[in-house]
Structure formats: C-alpha cells, structure tokens
Amino acid sequence: GESVGLHLPTLSVQEGDNSIINCAYSNSASDYFIWYKQESGKGPQFIIDIRSNMDKRQGQRVTVLLNKTVKHLSLQIAATQPGDSAVYFCAEIGGNKLVFGAGTILRVKS
C-alpha cells in the first residue's frame, strides 16, 4: 500500500507553549492538504486544510503553512493545552485519494 514514512517522531512541549509540527509531502502535483488529529482509541479528526494556491491559513489556535518549493507543510498550535496531546497527521490529495504522512506524536507536559 501507499504511505509516507514509517517512523513516528515525538514532540514534547510545555503547556502554554506553541507547538510546530512538520510534514514533508511527496507529490508536487497535490493541490489540497489536510491536518488530522488522532486521539487514542478514536479515528482521525479534521483540524484544518489548505489549498495549494495559498501559503498560510489560520483557524482557532492553529495555523497551517505551506511551502510548495520544498514540499513542506507545518501545523502551528498556539498555547498548547493538555487536550492537544495526540498523533497529528498531514495528508495530501494524490490521485484523488488522501495519502497520509506517518504522523507525529505531540505530548503536552503540564
């Protein structure tokens, strides 16, 4: 099957700090990107999306940045809270289907 990456990095941040989660995507023709959050025992939950004609999009406490030149996507979470602890996945639209990155574990220390 298709997938992007096998290793699951971990980011540990102090409660109240900002978090930045990075993702490298593979398909330069992808025109739509999504960040998902997955908590233990649950399915992925949509956080924010961005189209390739944008380089930044903001939501509530979250910002997604897209750098098409280097095929890089980042998710910034402001004032990280314990409830933000989860696995975060970036996903790109490739061939009319979502292709997910390996994911990043975010741990928030109180």
Place this chain on the structure above:
Amino acid sequence: KAGVTQTPRYLIKTRGQQVTLSCSPISGHRSVSWYQQTPGQGLQFLFEYFSETQRNKGNFPGRFSGRQFSNSRSEMNVSTLELGDSALYLCASSLANPNTEAFFGQGTRLTVV
C-alpha cells in the same frame, strides 16, 4: 447529526477466516473511503465508493474487497485472513468528493490470531 458509525468496534479472527466490517456514513454523505492503519505502515488507502461504485482503489491484494449500498452504507470484506491483516480499519465519509473534508469513524480493531 450522527457521525460515522463503524461496527463492530473490536474483532478477533483466526488465520484463514474471512471478515466483514460495516460503515454507516454521515447522513447525506455519498462518498465512503476505507483505510488500514498499522503501527508499521501508518494509514493506507484501501478503496473509495460513491453511489455504489468503486471510484478508486489502493494497492492491496484482491483479498480486500468492498461494496456500497443504495443508502450509502458500506462494507469491506477481507478473505483468507493473515496475521498481517491485524490493524485498525477506518472508514471516512464525505459529501461527494473525497478530496474535501472527510469525517472518520472510530474504526474497527481487527486482530488475527
């Protein structure tokens, strides 16, 4: 409104058996996609259905199949189960185009022994 419902939540099967998993999408959603999630391979696309037709398929063997009914509910079937099929199987629904916001169910945890 109700979210995506997957049944059963947990399943234990023996090698060689077959299994059927069910997914009820959000009301009004017509696109249903299936994914396999394992620690080693991450989230991998299995297939996508729209209006009872498979529109897209991932790189899985023919033992993995699916279908969609007229009410948009979908099932996936895995025949001749192997130990490596142990995974969390996730279903996602979207209005019509899977390339827009997709809502995921909680998944079915399949263990093959």
